[in-house]
Amino acid sequence: MSDDLDDFDDDEIDGNRLPAATARAVLEYLVRQIVDDPDAVEVEIDERGRRPTLNVHVAQGDMGRVIGKRGRVAQSIRTVVRAAAARDGVEVEVEFVD
Template sequence: MSDEVPATAVAVLTHIVKSIVDDPEAVTVEVDDSGERTALNVRVGDGDLGRVIGRRGRTAASIRTVTRAAASKDDVEIDIEFLD
């Protein structure tokens, strides 16, 4: 595990989520490196969580795939959680 913040992954994740939601100003991405893997916790405004998760979780899965690819540029393995 790396002690560095996965800057590329955070930037990509923030950009993608802000592009999807109705209220981009309400989007926050927190880095939690207390576990085995670094976790990126995403919070969005009221009513936008369903938009980010998508039907059957497909949008969330796609966001995770792209962001993990970006994290590999920083040599970091990440998990992404979408929180209320």
């Protein structure tokens, strides 16, 4: 797993590291492992609110896989990603967008 995450640690904007880069990398890795179409997974960072929000977009048929029964998979993903964000010293929100 760490080899896959190393690819995402180099995300930069104007020479600065993206906010919540570790959280974004972990989120993208987890969602890609769950869905049928990993190439359709996109994670956007929205910094307009009080804390950064990571918006996840997946292929049409994969949203149910990401949400899971009673939202348990989604909640588990949020928990792991928030823990990863602590490494960056930030708090994040995770939203699954249609």
